[in-house]
Amino acid sequence: MTVREAEPDLAQxxxxxxxxxxVSFLIxxxxxxxxxxxxxxxxxxxxxxxxILQVGVFAGFHxxxxxxxxxxxxxxESVLAALGCLANQGGLLWWVSEHxxxxxxxxxxxxxxxxxxxxxxxHMGWLLRDDIDDRIKWDLIPDLRRPHxxxxxxxxxxxxxxxxxxxxxxxxxxxxxxxxxxxxxxCWHTSLATNSFCHAFGxxxxxxxxxxxxxxxxxxxxxxxxxxxxxxxxxxxxxxYAHHGFHRxxxxxxxxxxxxxxxxxxxxxxxxxxxRRRDAHDLPLGMDAA
Ligand SMILES: [Zn+2]
Ligand SMILES: [Zn+2]
Numbered sequence: 001m002t003v004r005e006a007e008p009d010l011a012q013x014x015x016x017x018x019x020x021x022x023v024s025f026l027i028x029x030x031x032x033x034x035x036x037x038x039x040x041x042x043x044x045x046x047x048x049x050x051x052i053l054q055v056g057v058f059a060g061f062h063x064x065x066x067x068x069x070x071x072x073x074x075x076x077e078s079v080l081a082a083l084g085c086l087a088n089q090g091g092l093l094w095w096v097s098e099h100x101x102x103x104x105x106x107x108x109x110x111x112x113x114x115x116x117x118x119x120x121x122x123h124m125g126w127l128l129r130d131d132i133d134d135r136i137k138w139d140l141i142p143d144l145r146r147p148h149x150x151x152x153x154x155x156x157x158x159x160x161x162x163x164x165x166x167x168x169x170x171x172x173x174x175x176x177x178x179x180x181x182x183x184x185x186x187c188w189h190t191s192l193a194t195n196s197f198c199h200a201f202g203x204x205x206x207x208x209x210x211x212x213x214x215x216x217x218x219x220x221x222x223x224x225x226x227x228x229x230x231x232x233x234x235x236x237x238x239x240x241y242a243h244h245g246f247h248r249x250x251x252x253x254x255x256x257x258x259x260x261x262x263x264x265x266x267x268x269x270x271x272x273x274x275x276r277r278r279d280a281h282d283l284p285l286g287m288d289a290a
Contacts, residue, residue, distance in 0.1 A: 008150055016090040016098075016134040021127050024088065025188075031177060032185040039174045050183035050190075051227075056083025057191055058229050058255045065092060065144065066099045069242035070259065070271040074148055081152040085159050086180070087187050093144055093153050097137040103239055106214040107199060115200040115215070123196035124188075190226040197222050198232035208236035218251070228253030242271045 035041060060080030063069040072080075081092050089095055098112065105111040112132050115122040126132055138145075152159070167175040202217030216236035223230025223245060231244040231251050245253025262268045 008145060008147075010136075010138055010145075013091075013093055013136055013150070013153055015094045015136040016127075018128060018130045018132065018134060021090075025124070025128070028088075028181055028185050028188075031181045035177045035182055039177075042178045045178050046182040046186075049179045050186045053083065053087040053183050053187045054190060054227050055255065055258060056080055057087050057089060057187065058227060059259060060084050061089070061092060061095050062099065062229070063242055063244075063255065063259070066096045067240050068143070068272075069240055070263070070268045072262075072268045076267055078148050078152060081149055082159055085152060085156050086163055086184075087191075088160070088184050089188070089191065091153055091156055092149060093136045093141060094134070096144060097140045100140045101137060102195075103236065104210070106208070106210060106216060106236060108210060108213045113195045115196060119196055119200060122199060123192050190222075191229075193222045193226060194229050194232055198230055202230075203233065205233050206237040208233065220251075223252065227255045227258075229255070238274070240272045241274055243273055247274070 061084040064072065064077070064080060065084075084092055084095070090098070102111060102113070107114045107116055113122045113126040118125065164176050164180060167179050171179065198217050198219050199215050200217065202219035202222075204215065204217055208214045208216055214236050216233045218233040219230045221230070222232075228243075228245045228251075229235075231247070231253060234247045234251070235241075235244040242259055243253050243256040245251035245256060259268060259271060263271050
């Protein structure tokens with residue numbers, strides 16, 4: 001006899017709250033500003049954690065959970081989910097459902113963060129508004145209703161508190177700023193730059209769905225600071241490819257280089273990439289959409 005797993009009680013997963021976002025943004029940015037005046041900043045240490053958090057969000061939340069660009073072990077899924085959780089970007093389930101909604105509605109009236117509604121709105125303003133639908137869109141994330149991912153979501157606060165407590169024990173209160181708050185604020189802006197700069201400035205090489213509206217751009221400067229996510233026109237044109245850059249030889253994509261290492265180590269596999277044959281590359285728009 002097979003025992004069916006009970007359906008999770010989805011009502012307990014609330015999504016993002018605009019009110020708590022305002023408070024956390026305000027406090028984190030104040031602490032970020034104070035960091036440079038109240039102690040001896042450890043820039044390399046903060047940048048290292050920033051890099052790790054970006055890998056959690058871009059290789060994990062974005063390329064793996066949102067677009068299924070490769071396959072991996074459940075244990076590594078949990079690592080990626082926990083790293084993304086520490087980046088404090090609203091939680092895995094909300095992040096992925098919002099992002100899939102963005103690909104379906106990019107730069108239409110239904111898109112939550114299009115620069116067509118103002119640059120500030122597309123960068124951070126949309127997160128501070130009370131009239132944006134912050135609920136998790138369960139119909140967009142049927143593949144994420146798995147026990148270990150729901151566990152990470154339920155224990156979001158506990159994971160963050162455990163990390164902060166560990167930092168405080170090891171490095172004192174200043175360590176919480178160096179190894180968490182400062183990298184988190186940096187990671188917010190390098191992530192949000194994709195929504196703002198990369199839908200407003202750069203080259204629009206390929207048309208991408210939704211046809212006629214999506215204004216996604218390739219922006220080399222943004223790609224440099226956010227490890228390759230700035231090749232955003234490439235990404236909207238081919239959302240499932242694990243490489244956002246390297247559609248041209250000069251398009252550096254550090255996240256993809258990291259994924260190649262993980263593939264070589266056997267931690268990930270079935271990595272989706274552009275077919276080698278030139279004639280197979282030009283799929284009709286949307287054919288490879290998530
Ligand atoms: Zn986009
Ligand atoms: Zn995407």
